[in-house]
Amino acid sequence: MAETNTLEIKDLDISFIQGEKEANALRGISLKLKSKEVHSLVGESGSGKTVTSTCVMGLLPEQIARINRGEIFLGDRNILSLDEKEQREIRGKEIAMVFQEPARYLNPTMKVGEQITEMLRLHLGMDKHQAVERALEILSLVGLDGGKRILNSYPHELSGGMKQRIMIAIAISCDPAFLIADEPTTALDVTLQLQILNLILSLKNSLDMGILFISHDLRVVKDISDWVSVIYAGRIVESASKSELFSNPRHPYSRMLFDSIPDAAKRGKRLKAIPGKVPDAENIPEGCAFHTRCPLAEDICRTVQPETRDVPAVGGDESHTAACHLMEKQWKN
Amino acid sequence: MEFFLFIVRRTFRLILTILIISTIIFFVIRVIPGDPALVIAGIDASEEDIQAIRARLGTDIPVIEQYGTWLLDIVRFDFGESMISGASVNKLIMERFPLTLSLAVLGIILGIIIAIPLGVLSAVHRWSFWDYFGMVYSQMGMAIPSFWLGMILLLAFAVKIPIFPLFGSDSLKNLVLPALALGFARAAVILRLTRASMVEELSKEYIITARAKGLTDKMIRYKHALRNAMIAVVTVTGIQFGYMLGGAIIVEQVFSLPGLGRLFLYAIYQRDFPLIQGGVVFIAVIFSLVNFGVDILYSFLNPKIRIS
Numbered sequence: 001m002a003e004t005n006t007l008e009i010k011d012l013d014i015s016f017i018q019g020e021k022e023a024n025a026l027r028g029i030s031l032k033l034k035s036k037e038v039h040s041l042v043g044e045s046g047s048g049k050t051v052t053s054t055c056v057m058g059l060l061p062e063q064i065a066r067i068n069r070g071e072i073f074l075g076d077r078n079i080l081s082l083d084e085k086e087q088r089e090i091r092g093k094e095i096a097m098v099f100q101e102p103a104r105y106l107n108p109t110m111k112v113g114e115q116i117t118e119m120l121r122l123h124l125g126m127d128k129h130q131a132v133e134r135a136l137e138i139l140s141l142v143g144l145d146g147g148k149r150i151l152n153s154y155p156h157e158l159s160g161g162m163k164q165r166i167m168i169a170i171a172i173s174c175d176p177a178f179l180i181a182d183e184p185t186t187a188l189d190v191t192l193q194l195q196i197l198n199l200i201l202s203l204k205n206s207l208d209m210g211i212l213f214i215s216h217d218l219r220v221v222k223d224i225s226d227w228v229s230v231i232y233a234g235r236i237v238e239s240a241s242k243s244e245l246f247s248n249p250r251h252p253y254s255r256m257l258f259d260s261i262p263d264a265a266k267r268g269k270r271l272k273a274i275p276g277k278v279p280d281a282e283n284i285p286e287g288c289a290f291h292t293r294c295p296l297a298e299d300i301c302r303t304v305q306p307e308t309r310d311v312p313a314v315g316g317d318e319s320h321t322a323a324c325h326l327m328e329k330q331w332k333n
Numbered sequence: 334m335e336f337f338l339f340i341v342r343r344t345f346r347l348i349l350t351i352l353i354i355s356t357i358i359f360f361v362i363r364v365i366p367g368d369p370a371l372v373i374a375g376i377d378a379s380e381e382d383i384q385a386i387r388a389r390l391g392t393d394i395p396v397i398e399q400y401g402t403w404l405l406d407i408v409r410f411d412f413g414e415s416m417i418s419g420a421s422v423n424k425l426i427m428e429r430f431p432l433t434l435s436l437a438v439l440g441i442i443l444g445i446i447i448a449i450p451l452g453v454l455s456a457v458h459r460w461s462f463w464d465y466f467g468m469v470y471s472q473m474g475m476a477i478p479s480f481w482l483g484m485i486l487l488l489a490f491a492v493k494i495p496i497f498p499l500f501g502s503d504s505l506k507n508l509v510l511p512a513l514a515l516g517f518a519r520a521a522v523i524l525r526l527t528r529a530s531m532v533e534e535l536s537k538e539y540i541i542t543a544r545a546k547g548l549t550d551k552m553i554r555y556k557h558a559l560r561n562a563m564i565a566v567v568t569v570t571g572i573q574f575g576y577m578l579g580g581a582i583i584v585e586q587v588f589s590l591p592g593l594g595r596l597f598l599y600a601i602y603q604r605d606f607p608l609i610q611g612g613v614v615f616i617a618v619i620f621s622l623v624n625f626g627v628d629i630l631y632s633f634l635n636p637k638i639r640i641s
Contacts, residue, residue: 057545091547099545104538109561109636118556119546154636170546 004075004094004177007033007056007210012070014051014060016281023281025051027234028070035177035210038201040221040242042257043231046278049214052231053180056212057097058087074177093123096171098200100183102163106155112166113151116173123174135173141206142169143199161192165199172203179204182214197224218261222246230254233279233289236308240320248320250311250327252294288325300325343628347621351614355407358613359400362606368392369416369604390416392606403610412611417603422611425596432502433592436515436584437577439508443516444523445570452527452566456535457554467524474521483514483587502590511588515581519573526569530562537561564635571627578623579616 014026026048033039041049054060056072058079071078079090099105107115116138117131126134136147142165144150155163164184171179181200185193201224204211215221221228222242229239230253238251249255259272276293279285285292291301304325311320311327370386371378378386387393391402406413412422447470455467490510491499501507534540535558543553582594593612600608632638 059541059544088547088549091545093547097542097545099538099542101538105542107539107543107557107561109564109634110557118548118552122549122552123547156637167542170542 005035006075007178008073010071012055012072013068014055015066015068016064017066018064021282024284025234025281029231029236031229031236031239033178033210033212036204036208037226038204038211038213038224039227040213040215040225041229041231042215042218042221044216044278047231048234049231050182053097053182053212053214056095056180057091092119093174094176095178095180096176097180097182098167098171098184101187102167105167106163108155111152111154116170119170119173138169138173160188161195164188164196168199172207175207176209178210178212180212185220218257230257233284234281235289235323238322244320250322251324252296253290296326296329298326343625350621351617354617355610355614358610359403362609363396367604369606372603373417407614413607415608416605422607425608426611426615429591429593429596432590433578436508436512436581436592437574439512440515440519440577441570441574443512444519448520448523449527452524453531453559455528456531467528471521471524474518479514479518480583480587482517483511483584486510486514500589511584511590514584515577522573523566523570527562527566530565531558534558534561560634564631567630567634568627571623575620575623578619
């Protein structure tokens, strides 16, 4: 088997074409995911998080999506250059995905057991009996102890938390090297969120998975990430280890995002929301896409798109990058 | 136990339906102009003759009394005798029903064979040749009158190329052309619905999950989407089948088949009250039974609607 201990996106640029209109959803993003690492991709809705994960899974809608440039390496294979059949063998088996709303992402008329075993039979060539045995093991891995009774249930017979555990069970069933979790807890109750996050973390450790964690919830990201990339209007604006990024954010967008986290210490004060919204991918502003909302914006920001540059990391030799003309400037409230 | 309750509830509903329907039909046929006694007696009959016939038919007593008798008779499954031929209504219907049933079964099977594969193909390969073919087909199926199609089929496959017989109703071969004439239009409806529900299912989120699992297109379409799409299709197909069981007047006429449709048509012409009433109640019962079957099938396909 080929080496699969890294998943690396290089300069990925994607447009959606609809009639005359072109929406440049991803504008050259790069990020690297290592095994046993949780790499969070953070940003507001419409910033390109889901496009990224959809592209890695090879699930972009073919009729309207166009990959302008870029590569996605799983180990040393560029999965974008593989044919459909080879991509299918990677999907689910080497890279698996957990979605936001388990109720909608499970087939309502198929028993959950079959939704798990069909993958085992397809990817690992198990017979029915072996697949059921394996499915029972997976159920206990994801903390569902109901055995055969659960396997024989339909999704609507299970609670929201159980359904998400089933989604996770499906995702980990073939022991994938990487797991993409696209807002896996957003649709759940707060009490369940923590359980599911802990489950994902413990599975990461026991199965040696690398996790691409997609979220807009910074508190969750702060809890579980090793590495964080901040995405804005289809570009990664800042990327660093979690501790580095949270203690030393250089891009104004990252700083403003962190300031918007509700925090017990800031109780009683007004929450700082970022004014405005993410620009439409059909008309991204000239220069730095964030300049329309940035309190520091200068003339250069309105005309020249900032390069991604290294930031001297506070913590030493870790790499920390950001794309801002003014990142050396002092941040004032 | 739940199933038992389901049966009880459905039976109760059936009885209520029959009561309402039989009441409506009883009064409707008496309100519309036309007197069976006049039909039987002919134009030149004297007033005494007509009165005598009315007395024999029992239409001379007050309507309310007739209604009471009719309701009591239904409870005993006795629909009386035809006013025209004197034969028992039950016997007349049962003589004709096997032909109508075979025609309906064959018609719906042909309809399904045409519609479902074409509908799935149209949905899976949208805007392809098959999709356009399906669209043209469903437009034609809904626009072409079945008597015209029946005559064309007869001309083509019984006269010009005599593969099928022109007359008769005693073998399966006699039923192929009429079933085709019937099924053609039904297929158009089923086809459109199959395409629409398949397109809808394929756009749902669980299909994304199925793709993310690395399943083949075939598994995604036929194992995941089709089963969900069939929920709506089964319901509509069942209703179509129910309609066909009531007899296909026009097709029976074109192919000169002695089915229920023609029996009831002549009963109406001749104001044969007991036969009309019996026929309508029979159709209502058949329709309810078909719906019952559809519901069972539906709950089998859709685990969310367990019978309850």
